[in-house]
Each structure stands twice: as C-alpha cells, then as structure tokens.
Amino acid sequence: APPIRAKAKPFLDSAFNxxxxxxxxxxxxxxxxxxxxxxxxxxxxxxxxxxxxxxxIPDIEADKEAGLKTIATVCGxxxxxxxxxxxxxxxxVISFExxxxxxxxxxxxxxxxxxxxVRSYKTGRLFKLYRAFPLINVFAGFILFxxxxxx
Numbered sequence: 116a117p118p119i120r121a122k123a124k125p126f127l128d129s130a131f132n133x134x135x136x137x138x139x140x141x142x143x144x145x146x147x148x149x150x151x152x153x154x155x156x157x158x159x160x161x162x163x164x165x166x167x168x169x170x171x172i173p174d175i176e177a178d179k180e181a182g183l184k185t186i187a188t189v190c191g192x193x194x195x196x197x198x199x200x201x202x203x204x205x206x207x208v209i210s211f212e213x214x215x216x217x218x219x220x221x222x223x224x225x226x227x228x229x230x231x232x233v234r235s236y237k238t239g240r241l242f243k244l245y246r247a248f249p250l251i252n253v254f255a256g257f258i259l260f261x262x263x264x265x266x
Contacts, residue, residue, distance in 0.1 A: 132163035158209035165202035
C-alpha cells in the first residue's frame with residue numbers, strides 16, 4: 116500500500132501526532148497491566164495535535180509555495196491558532212481529573228501563548244515567539260513528568 120503522507124492532508128497532519136503518545140501509553144500498560152484511561156489518551160492526543168498545528172503556522176508561505184496543504188495553509192494563521200487554543204484547553208479540561216491544577220495551569224499558559232501568537236503574527240514577529248516554543252514544551256513536560264511521578 117502506498118504511504119498515507121499525512122503531512123499533505125489537512126487535519127490528518129495534526130491528528131497523526133497522537134502517535135507521539137503511544138510509547139507512553141505502551142509503557143504505562145507494561146508497568147501497570149492496564150491501558151491508560153481513554154479520556155487521558157484523548158487529552159494526551161490533543162496536546163501534540165495542537166503542537167503540530169502551531170508549528171505549521173510559521174511554514175504557511177513556504178508550504179503554499181511548495182503546493183502543500185496543511186491545517187495552517189487551509190485554515191490560515193488565526194483559525195489555526197484558535198484550533199490550537201481549543202485543543203490545549205480541551206486537553207487541560209479532560210486531564211484535570213488526573214492532573215489537577217497542573218493541567219489547568221499549563222492549559223491556560225498555552226492558551227495565553229496562542230493569544231500572544233495572534234499579536235505576534237500581526238506584527239510579523241511570530242517566528243521569534245515560535246523559537247521559544249521548544250523551551251516552553253520542555254518546561255511543560257518537566258512539570259508534567261514530576262506531577263505524574265510524585266502522585
């Protein structure tokens with residue numbers, strides 16, 4: 116069968132990023148004997164989908180020139196940022212039962228980042244803000260890791 120080439124299929128390009136969650140889900144299953152709760156898997160899937168959609172925004176012009184259709188080229192920067200904010204907020208709300216205020220705090224931090232990105236995009240400085248995105252993700256991952264470990 117030919118490859119799916121999800122990067123060239125808007126919305127699938129972001130949805131396929133749930134694959135980043137599977138190693139953690141399999142490790143959880145191997146250690147606990149149970150599959151992670153479905154709501155937690157949904158929340159965990161929302162997060163990398165949002166991260167992917169956000170990372171597609173700085174590439175809008177290059178992807179358009181290359182003839183690639185992505186979530187960001189189809190929706191445009193502002194709708195894509197709204198989708199990202201909604202996904203981060205959904206992840207925070209869904210995971211609240213498991214992570215408490217840490218999920219809400221991180222969710223609102225990312226929603227705030229999306230709002231700041233709207234302003235940055237309007238002023239042509241989104242890429243400058245985007246360059247901090249990997250560091251923000253590392254910090255969020257560090258907090259989530261310790262929240263899970265210490266529970």
